[in-house]
Amino acid sequence: MTVVETRRRSASHDPSPAPANVTPVIVSKNLTVGYKLHRERKKLTALRDINLTINRGEFIVLVGPSGCGKTTFINAISGLVEPWEGSIEVNGQPVVGPGPDRAMVFQDYALMPWRTVESNIRMPFELQKLGLSKEEMDERVRHYIDLVELTGFEKSFPYELSGGMKQRVGIARALVTEPDILLADEPFAAIDAMTREAMQSELERFVAKTGQTVVFITHSIDEAITLGDRIVVVSHRPGQIKEVVDVDLPRPRFDYDVKLLPEYSKLRDHIWHLVKDEALRGAHGEEG
Amino acid sequence: MSISDAEKVASVNDTTDPNRIEITKWSLTEIWERYGSWAVTAINLTCFFIIWELFARSGAINPLFLPTASGMFSALWEGFTTTAPPGAVISGSIRDHLFYSLTNLSIGLGIACIIGIPAGLLMGGSKYVETTLSPYVWALASLPRIALVPLFILFLGFTVKMQITIIVLSAVFPIIINAWAGVKTTEKSLLAAAKVFGASRRELYMKVVLPYTLPFIISGIQQGIGRGLIGVVIAEIFGGSKGLGYLITRAADTFNSSLMYAVLFLLVVVSLSLIQITRSLEAYVAPWRRVNKV
Numbered sequence: 265m266t267v268v269e270t271r272r273r274s275a276s277h278d279p280s281p282a283p284a285n286v287t288p289v290i291v292s293k294n295l296t297v298g299y300k301l302h303r304e305r306k307k308l309t310a311l312r313d314i315n316l317t318i319n320r321g322e323f324i325v326l327v328g329p330s331g332c333g334k335t336t337f338i339n340a341i342s343g344l345v346e347p348w349e350g351s352i353e354v355n356g357q358p359v360v361g362p363g364p365d366r367a368m369v370f371q372d373y374a375l376m377p378w379r380t381v382e383s384n385i386r387m388p389f390e391l392q393k394l395g396l397s398k399e400e401m402d403e404r405v406r407h408y409i410d411l412v413e414l415t416g417f418e419k420s421f422p423y424e425l426s427g428g429m430k431q432r433v434g435i436a437r438a439l440v441t442e443p444d445i446l447l448a449d450e451p452f453a454a455i456d457a458m459t460r461e462a463m464q465s466e467l468e469r470f471v472a473k474t475g476q477t478v479v480f481i482t483h484s485i486d487e488a489i490t491l492g493d494r495i496v497v498v499s500h501r502p503g504q505i506k507e508v509v510d511v512d513l514p515r516p517r518f519d520y521d522v523k524l525l526p527e528y529s530k531l532r533d534h535i536w537h538l539v540k541d542e543a544l545r546g547a548h549g550e551e552g
Numbered sequence: 553m554s555i556s557d558a559e560k561v562a563s564v565n566d567t568t569d570p571n572r573i574e575i576t577k578w579s580l581t582e583i584w585e586r587y588g589s590w591a592v593t594a595i596n597l598t599c600f601f602i603i604w605e606l607f608a609r610s611g612a613i614n615p616l617f618l619p620t621a622s623g624m625f626s627a628l629w630e631g632f633t634t635t636a637p638p639g640a641v642i643s644g645s646i647r648d649h650l651f652y653s654l655t656n657l658s659i660g661l662g663i664a665c666i667i668g669i670p671a672g673l674l675m676g677g678s679k680y681v682e683t684t685l686s687p688y689v690w691a692l693a694s695l696p697r698i699a700l701v702p703l704f705i706l707f708l709g710f711t712v713k714m715q716i717t718i719i720v721l722s723a724v725f726p727i728i729i730n731a732w733a734g735v736k737t738t739e740k741s742l743l744a745a746a747k748v749f750g751a752s753r754r755e756l757y758m759k760v761v762l763p764y765t766l767p768f769i770i771s772g773i774q775q776g777i778g779r780g781l782i783g784v785v786i787a788e789i790f791g792g793s794k795g796l797g798y799l800i801t802r803a804a805d806t807f808n809s810s811l812m813y814a815v816l817f818l819l820v821v822v823s824l825s826l827i828q829i830t831r832s833l834e835a836y837v838a839p840w841r842r843v844n845k846v
Contacts, residue, residue, distance in 0.1 A: 342748050362748050374745035377840040378763045390759070392750040423840040437749075447748075 289444060289477045290318040290341055294350030297333075297340050298502070309502040310336040313350070316496065316505060320444075323471065323478045325488040327535065328498030328506075329543040334481045337503070338447045341479060342366050355444065364392045367438035369448040373430045375422040381433050382418040385409060388441045408436040411470060428459035435467065439474060446471070448480045452487065464490055465518035472516065485535050489528060490517050497538045500545045506538055619810040624817060627810035646799065646814065653795040654822070656712065657777075657784050660719025664776055667720070668727030669769055675728070676735020676765070677757065689732075693725035697779075698786050705791045715787035715795075722783030723776035727769065734768025735761055767838035774830040781823050
């Protein structure tokens with residue numbers, strides 16, 4: 265499967281010498297991981313033999329059919345699940361549990377309902393010792409509340425906010441510790457279409473400012489092309505990398521209206537064919 | 553950017569824009585919407601007591617069984633304004649008995665909380681504790697508590713200890729079961745979020761599980777109050793010479809139907825007020841649940 269990863273890249277670039285400014289941040293080698301179903305005495309492989317190198321500052325988007333193990337990959341990076349075989353390394357160190365260099369944005373926001381916006385965003389500081397003074401932490405919290413445009417809502421509770429605003433709290437909470445890596449598990453899936461587009465452009469803007477490496481899961485091909493530097497198409501379970509697609513579209517993509525470019529529709533078509541086959545396999549597999 | 557601005561304006565809580573809020577005058581419909589249900593309840597209850605009064609006065613039912621509503625209220629008034637003369641062995645004053653019952657209830661509920669909350673939390677938190685304790689909890693929770701009264705009278709006699717034991721046994725199980733369920737149903741994504749941001753096992757409990765479970769514990773206490781009140785009355789009816797339960801039996805024995813109805817009415821009022829207090833407490837500590845419920 266190592267070949268697959270570089271297939272498309274090699275079509276356009278010379279694969280062997282990496283550019284000097286590219287440093288690998290996440291390296292997954294022959295990663296196989298899954299879940300134990302205790303009751304049925306079964307082990308379910310979610311991902312098999314994943315080889316992927318993610319470089320600093322890259323925006324990687326994972327697409328694939330439901331239940332193909334995209335979330336498991338993100339969980340392996342975050343340290344919530346352990347690899348069965350192979351390895352996953354972050355900044356050269358094998359992952360052994362969560363760490364302050366990684367943060368996550370969740371599909372259902374996962375905000376503590378008893379905490380205010382400000383207190384939710386401050387929570388990572390309470391759980392991790394980053395050696396910041398109280399003033400520095402206050403400053404950071406204020407800065408990220410400003411960045412996600414929630415100034416004036418510091419004392420609001422999550423239940424008082426709309427879905428888009430809740431997710432902005434989620435994003436601010438993930439950015440506040442300024443982690444190297446931002447993991448996002450379908451963060452905009454539960455948000456209405458109009459707000460989603462606005463949020464996508466905002467996320468592109470935040471990340472352009474902070475320079476994080478992002479691993480982003482989505483079901484939407486449009487979202488994938490709008491956000492990703494590279495799109496990883498994952499096959500039906502057990503998930504394997506089917507193809508890695510480069511997205512050479514200008515940024516910021518919202519300002520350039522990339523949807524109108526001919527390359528966009530070509531990419532969209534290409535990815536749609538890859539995903540469609542897998543989704544159909546999944547649908548038939550589940551029926552049978 | 554215009555979309556995100558529009559979204560902000562659409563938020564219910566945005567009070568930053570003064571032009572958005574307009575103070576309107578009270579219209580009759582608004583007043584009715586706000587206070588109408590209170591008025592209806594007041595009229596409803598007044599009618600109920602008037603019909604009761606007329607029915608009782610008509611003589612269709614023996615006044616030994618059904619006093620007039622006014623008789624009940626005057627018994628209530630008398631019971632509250634008088635106390636037993638100094639040195640009296642048994643008081644006929646409602647006030648003394650109410651005080652006695654409420655004291656026992658609060659002691660019993662306090663003990664039930666001290667036992668029930670940690671037990672429930674431990675059962676939710678540890679599989680071993682859960683497996684070990686759950687058969688006993690379910691067995692005792694499903695056993696009608698009244699069946700245990702003769703046993704405790706045998707063990708402890710007609711004492712306050714016996715009465716409080718009954719109250720504790722009545723109130724403790726809803727508290728245990730609710731706390732247990734609260735820990736068990738803590739949202740997985742909240743736990744995952746806390747773990748990703750570096751929470752230790754201890755912090756997971758202190759910063760996620762416990763706040764999440766708090767409203768469950770309060771509704772457990774709310775159910776515990778209801779059960780505890782039953783426990784109080786049962787314990788006093790079966791084995792006591794004090795308290796509202798005892799006063800009911802004594803009123804019945806002396807054919808004092810006004811007093812008996814007064815005590816029953818008082819029990820309703822006490823029970824409703826206690827439940828209302830815990831409801832407001834729940835709304836205070838967990839406003840997000842109040843919003844979800846509506």
